[in-house]
Amino acid sequence: MDSSFGVVSSIVLGALVITLSSFGFQAEARAFFVFGDSLVDNGNNNYLATTARADNYPYGIDYPTHRPTGRFSNGLNIPDLISEAIGSEPTLPYLSPELTGEGLLVGANFASAGIGVLNDTGIQFLNIIRIYKQLEYFQQYQTRVSALIGAEQTERLVNEALILITLGGNDFVNNYYLVPFSARSRQYSLPDYVVYVISEYQKVLARLYELGARRVLVTGTGPLGCVPAELAMRSPNGQCAVELQRAAGLFNPQLVQMINRLNSDIGSDVFVAANAFEMHMDFISNPQAYGFVTSKVACCGQGPYNGLGLCTIASNLCPNRDIYAFWDAFHPSERANRIIVRNILEGDSKYMHPMNLSTIMALDSRT
Ligand SMILES: *[C@@H]1O[C@H](CO)[C@@H](O)[C@H](O)[C@H]1NC(C)=O
Numbered sequence: 455m456d457s458s459f460g461v462v463s464s465i466v467l468g469a470l471v472i473t474l475s476s477f478g479f480q481a482e483a484r485a486f487f488v489f490g491d492s493l494v495d496n497g498n499n500n501y502l503a504t505t506a507r508a509d510n511y512p513y514g515i516d517y518p519t520h521r522p523t524g525r526f527s528n529g530l531n532i533p534d535l536i537s538e539a540i541g542s543e544p545t546l547p548y549l550s551p552e553l554t555g556e557g558l559l560v561g562a563n564f565a566s567a568g569i570g571v572l573n574d575t576g577i578q579f580l581n582i583i584r585i586y587k588q589l590e591y592f593q594q595y596q597t598r599v600s601a602l603i604g605a606e607q608t609e610r611l612v613n614e615a616l617i618l619i620t621l622g623g624n625d626f627v628n629n630y631y632l633v634p635f636s637a638r639s640r641q642y643s644l645p646d647y648v649v650y651v652i653s654e655y656q657k658v659l660a661r662l663y664e665l666g667a668r669r670v671l672v673t674g675t676g677p678l679g680c681v682p683a684e685l686a687m688r689s690p691n692g693q694c695a696v697e698l699q700r701a702a703g704l705f706n707p708q709l710v711q712m713i714n715r716l717n718s719d720i721g722s723d724v725f726v727a728a729n730a731f732e733m734h735m736d737f738i739s740n741p742q743a744y745g746f747v748t749s750k751v752a753c754c755g756q757g758p759y760n761g762l763g764l765c766t767i768a769s770n771l772c773p774n775r776d777i778y779a780f781w782d783a784f785h786p787s788e789r790a791n792r793i794i795v796r797n798i799l800e801g802d803s804k805y806m807h808p809m810n811l812s813t814i815m816a817l818d819s820r821t
């Protein structure tokens with residue numbers, strides 16, 4: 455009796471293991487989900503009627519396929535390099551028709567260039583996926599995965615996933631400071647606006663938690679006033695534009711405080727702050743130390759600092775993208791992205807709070 459039961463149960467168990475591993479479910483890396491703006495968009499906007507797209511040459515010139523994919527980079531972007539670090543395939547854009555079947559179990563990228571925390575950020579880009587729509591798609595994703603592996607396994611996959619959210623820069627660049635006397639700048643002083651954006655961001659993160667997120671990297675904004683676009687438009691002497699630096703200087707510390715509050719309410723370090731400002735300032739203040747010839751001039755663009763207009767086939771293009779900190783007027787080069795992701799992985803408390811991604815991976819593999 456005992457032994458025949460053993461045989462039957464091991465056959466059943468074997469079938470179960472085969473079923474699960476045929477979905478690549480058990481042995482594979484944890485799932486990875488990405489939310490946010492152009493810094494982390496892997497190509498969703500290619501499927502939308504918007505001008506906020508990176509679907510033309512020379513975008514993607516150093517990508518493995520050497521073709522534009524919708525990433526705002528010469529090659530890989532920050533989510534790609536995080537996928538690489540956790541031993542996972544790059545996430546597909548949620549709108550990609552190729553994201554089907556067991557490919558869904560790798561995760562998904564919901565990010566959309568041009569968006570911000572606020573619904574009125576990036577309105578000039580028309581049809582983009584605002585953050586609440588990204589969260590709605592995340593819910594729809596979970597329904598689709600449930601049909602594949604069941605509700606319980608789906609909940610586990612989401613709870614165990616790594617999540618990245620990058621938001622906030624556009625609430626300044628493509629809203630408050632988009633035009634002189636913008637509606638938001640007439641409504642709020644800068645300090646009051648920052649408090650408002652942070653309070654709305656808190657609702658977004660709380661909703662992400664409700665949807666099952668349990669490990670979320672939250673990047674603050676970079677040094678908004680130092681990007682080639684702002685040097686071209688607002689800096690008479692090549693110094694970082696003061697007002698945008700002030701905005702980032704108010705926003706980032708309040709983001710960390712808000713994350714501390716959320717974590718203490720939850721009673722767990724669900725949200726982890728990445729100090730993108732410091733990560734960028736290292737190579738912006740001392741480009742040569744990081745192997746860059748410049749941190750002011752974009753590789754691709756035109757006008758002062760190559761900071762005006764879009765990066766297109768007609769733009770100036772530098773021959774060696776690895777020696778430029780900025781690829782286009784707003785976005786870091788792949789090499790700069792690698793420096794940022796190394797800091798996310800291994801940085802100390804100056805860069806990562808309350809812990810870095812290596813520590814997260816070590817902790818989560820034990821639980
Ligand atoms: C933004 O839009 C979402 C969904 O469309 C809505 O739930 C939310 O309340 C809006 N936020 C504000 C501040 O109006």
Ligand SMILES: *[C@@H]1O[C@H](CO)[C@@H](O)[C@H](O)[C@H]1NC(C)=O
Nearest residue numbers: 800801802803809810812813
């Ligand atoms: C970050 O990661 C490294 C391992 O790469 C570790 O030695 C270090 O202690 C971590 N730092 C913090 C602040 O967690």
